[in-house]
Amino acid sequence: MAWAKETSAVSTDFNRIFYPESIAVVGVSADNPVSFGSLIFKALVSMQCESRLYPVNPKGGTFGDFDVYKSVEEIPDEIDFAIVSVAAPLVPETIEACRLKGAAGVEIISAGFKETGEPEGIALEEEIKKIARKGIRVIGPNCFGIYCPESGLTMAPGPDFSRESGPVAFLAQSGGMSVDFAQMGKWMGIRFSKIISFGNGADLRETELLEYLGNDPETEVIALYIEGIDNGRKFFTTLKDVAARKPVIVYKGGLSEAGNRAVTSHTASMGGSRIIWNSLLRQCNAIQVHGLQEMAQASLAFSLLPPREYKGITVVGGGGALGVSACDAAESFNLEIPTLKDDIVEEILSVLPRPGSSATNPIDSANPFVAPGAIKSTLISAARDPRVELQILTQLLYHFKSIATLSGAPSLRHVIPYKKMADAVKEAVDITDKPVIIVLPNLKQELESMEIEEVTRETRALFVERGIPVLDSLNDALRAISHVASYYKKR
Amino acid sequence: MNIIEDALKRGAATLSEYESKLFLAGFGIPVTREKIVTAENDAVAVAEEIGYPVVLKGSGDELSHKTELGIIALDLRDEKDVRAAYAKITSHKDVPVKEVLVQQMIKGERELVVGLTRDAQFGPCVMFGLGGIFTEILEDVAFRVAPLTREDAMDMMDSIRGKKILDAVRRKPPVDREVLADMLIAIGEIGLTYDRVKEIDINPLKILDGKPIAVDALVVLDKG
Numbered sequence: 076m077a078w079a080k081e082t083s084a085v086s087t088d089f090n091r092i093f094y095p096e097s098i099a100v101v102g103v104s105a106d107n108p109v110s111f112g113s114l115i116f117k118a119l120v121s122m123q124c125e126s127r128l129y130p131v132n133p134k135g136g137t138f139g140d141f142d143v144y145k146s147v148e149e150i151p152d153e154i155d156f157a158i159v160s161v162a163a164p165l166v167p168e169t170i171e172a173c174r175l176k177g178a179a180g181v182e183i184i185s186a187g188f189k190e191t192g193e194p195e196g197i198a199l200e201e202e203i204k205k206i207a208r209k210g211i212r213v214i215g216p217n218c219f220g221i222y223c224p225e226s227g228l229t230m231a232p233g234p235d236f237s238r239e240s241g242p243v244a245f246l247a248q249s250g251g252m253s254v255d256f257a258q259m260g261k262w263m264g265i266r267f268s269k270i271i272s273f274g275n276g277a278d279l280r281e282t283e284l285l286e287y288l289g290n291d292p293e294t295e296v297i298a299l300y301i302e303g304i305d306n307g308r309k310f311f312t313t314l315k316d317v318a319a320r321k322p323v324i325v326y327k328g329g330l331s332e333a334g335n336r337a338v339t340s341h342t343a344s345m346g347g348s349r350i351i352w353n354s355l356l357r358q359c360n361a362i363q364v365h366g367l368q369e370m371a372q373a374s375l376a377f378s379l380l381p382p383r384e385y386k387g388i389t390v391v392g393g394g395g396a397l398g399v400s401a402c403d404a405a406e407s408f409n410l411e412i413p414t415l416k417d418d419i420v421e422e423i424l425s426v427l428p429r430p431g432s433s434a435t436n437p438i439d440s441a442n443p444f445v446a447p448g449a450i451k452s453t454l455i456s457a458a459r460d461p462r463v464e465l466q467i468l469t470q471l472l473y474h475f476k477s478i479a480t481l482s483g484a485p486s487l488r489h490v491i492p493y494k495k496m497a498d499a500v501k502e503a504v505d506i507t508d509k510p511v512i513i514v515l516p517n518l519k520q521e522l523e524s525m526e527i528e529e530v531t532r533e534t535r536a537l538f539v540e541r542g543i544p545v546l547d548s549l550n551d552a553l554r555a556i557s558h559v560a561s562y563y564k565k566r
Numbered sequence: 567m568n569i570i571e572d573a574l575k576r577g578a579a580t581l582s583e584y585e586s587k588l589f590l591a592g593f594g595i596p597v598t599r600e601k602i603v604t605a606e607n608d609a610v611a612v613a614e615e616i617g618y619p620v621v622l623k624g625s626g627d628e629l630s631h632k633t634e635l636g637i638i639a640l641d642l643r644d645e646k647d648v649r650a651a652y653a654k655i656t657s658h659k660d661v662p663v664k665e666v667l668v669q670q671m672i673k674g675e676r677e678l679v680v681g682l683t684r685d686a687q688f689g690p691c692v693m694f695g696l697g698g699i700f701t702e703i704l705e706d707v708a709f710r711v712a713p714l715t716r717e718d719a720m721d722m723m724d725s726i727r728g729k730k731i732l733d734a735v736r737r738k739p740p741v742d743r744e745v746l747a748d749m750l751i752a753i754g755e756i757g758l759t760y761d762r763v764k765e766i767d768i769n770p771l772k773i774l775d776g777k778p779i780a781v782d783a784l785v786v787l788d789k790g
Binding site (some may be wrong): 304307308311340341342343345346350351354355357358565 | 679681682683684685686687688689691693695701702705707708709710711718721722725764765766767769784786
């Protein structure tokens with residue numbers, strides 16, 4: 076990879092880091108099954124990681140079915156990558172041993188470095204940097220490391236992450252947020268190429284990893300959580316370059332105003348960190364989000380929606396007020412809900428329950444029990460209008476509860492045709508080539524109605540399996556669409 | 567550039583308004599027609615050369631709050647006005663004023679601000695927004711990291727809430743966005759080229775027949 080050489084003194088073989096054939100896990104302890112080293116090793120095993128795994132502990136012995144090696148040198152194999160979870164003072168000698176063994180990279184889970192603010196921790200981190208410059212790339216310390224579904228590499232608290240790969244990559248200092256995002260992705264339908272938590276970022280950090288992900292053929296959408304950055308100018312040019320090719324979603328934490336900075340001019344006094352960051356992200360055409368939820372929703376939208384400058388949409392659902400609020404909300408997200416032409420309106424009305432429904436757009440299906448076939452016909456008819464580029468279908472499942480009770484059905488599952496709904500929507504998307512987003516709120520969350528929550532999750536899973544994005548509210552859906560639309564408009 | 571070096575040599579922390587505009591004009595930034603004088607008769611002669619109405623301002627390195635000090639006189643329409651204003655400014659009881667700036671009066675109603683700051687992380691950043699007293703009140707400004715592309719400059723104008731101020735309003739022509747873009751790009755270039763220029767304020771930038779023109783300017787120096 077010639078491009079990697081430009082940013083690092085050491086040529087970096089990222090393939091050996093993300094897709095290692097063999098991994099040493101240093102700090103696995105048979106005596107302490109809940110130590111980080113033990114947990115990460117067990118997580119790798121439970122994820123059925125593709126690599127050959129070598130636990131290391133000076134005491135030797137066995138760990139589960141594995142022989143434990145007393146040192147990295149002792150491992151009778153070449154090592155591509157190492158995961159290190161030993162006491163901070165032992166970290167430098169451990170990663171030096173990994174370097175001498177020929178590993179391309181190492182992730183350091185251990186804490187007790189620069190983040191402590193103590194001279195000893197700072198000095199240890201400097202030692203890590205020195206060893207890195209000699210020829211091994213370091214992720215961490217004080218991080219949760221790498222999750223890569225394709226290779227089965229996972230994070231310490233990640234024994235149950237998905238092994239299904241996808242287009243989204245995530246990069247963060249924070250290990251906690253990396254794990255949260257991976258878990259959310261699993262049920263929301265976000266599939267990851269890589270998640271990298273780099274902690275203190277002693278060696279590899281935001282800019283170089285962003286550049287790598289920008290060139291990574293497995294990655295189509297990049298999400299980024301940033302607190303501090305190392306080299307502002309380089310970060311700016313890299314972000315601008317990568318965002319011109321792939322959507323980069325940025326959640327900047329810790330935006331604060333400059334406060335009482337000693338400046339002379341008005342311009343300098345106005346230039347606080349918040350406004351500079353907001354301006355810079357717009358300048359780079361990065362997608363700025365303000366929380367984990369919004370970041371996840373945007374990632375989902377970018378990964379599942381065709382890349383278009385969405386403008387016209389339909390909103391389909393039961394209830395007139397829903398439609399009015401949709402129009403108000405759409406306008407604030409720079410989207411339009413065009414009035415459909417008379418012949419299309421007539422066609423839709425012929426399949427929806429009468430009286431009570433309205434089909435000018437928003438399309439009010441009058442009651443929430445519309446048969447899947449009618450929903451499918453409605454979506455297909457509305458898509459005939461060339462101004463319609465995307466459709467939003469709201470499904471309120473709790474109304475089925477009263478039907479179940481009235482009809483004496485044994486459970487809610489017997490009355491909700493959710494499998495047929497998912498199929499009907501998927502068929503409509505395939506026929507029209509216009510995406511549909513499902514809005515699936517659960518507005519009935521009292522303890523007694525746990526069944527509705529269960530059915531809502533099952534329904535979500537059916538849509539997600541078919542590659543149809545599901546969000547909790549109309550507002551979330553409109554915001555996610557507007558992120559996609561404005562990115563492709565400016566690119 | 568000599569203006570910067572000369573100012574640094576004499577230990578100045580900022581360029582005077584006159585020097586600031588001279589410096590900016592060197593990069594094609596349109597500024598008011600103006601001259602420094604040290605005698606009342608010269609003030610009248612320059613006023614007549616520029617054309618009435620004119621503005622008189624006390625000038626000097628450290629005179630940056632001219633309105634508050636009361637050493638500024640606006641909308642002077644004839645010789646009598648100019649003589650009276652000159653006498654008043656040069657006899658200020660607290661501030662010794664040796665030089666007076668005679669300046670073209672711009673009656674633009676629209677006031678914008680353009681500036682340069684140095685961000686600790688991203689280096690030189692250009693600012694654009696609503697000017698005059700509204701800069702602080704509305705905080706309706708946008709920044710771009712230098713260097714600015716023409717697209718950046720155009721998008722910057724669209725990213726303030728009050729962007730309609732650039733359109734045709736109240737029978738006034740729209741602001742020439744191309745000229746404004748040239749200015750924003752030039753400010754970014756100055757930031758990248760001149761390490762000793764720490765900050766720049768052009769405030770207000772007024773609009774005369776659709777053309778932006780720097781009415782007041784301040785260049786803050788990095789004394790090293």
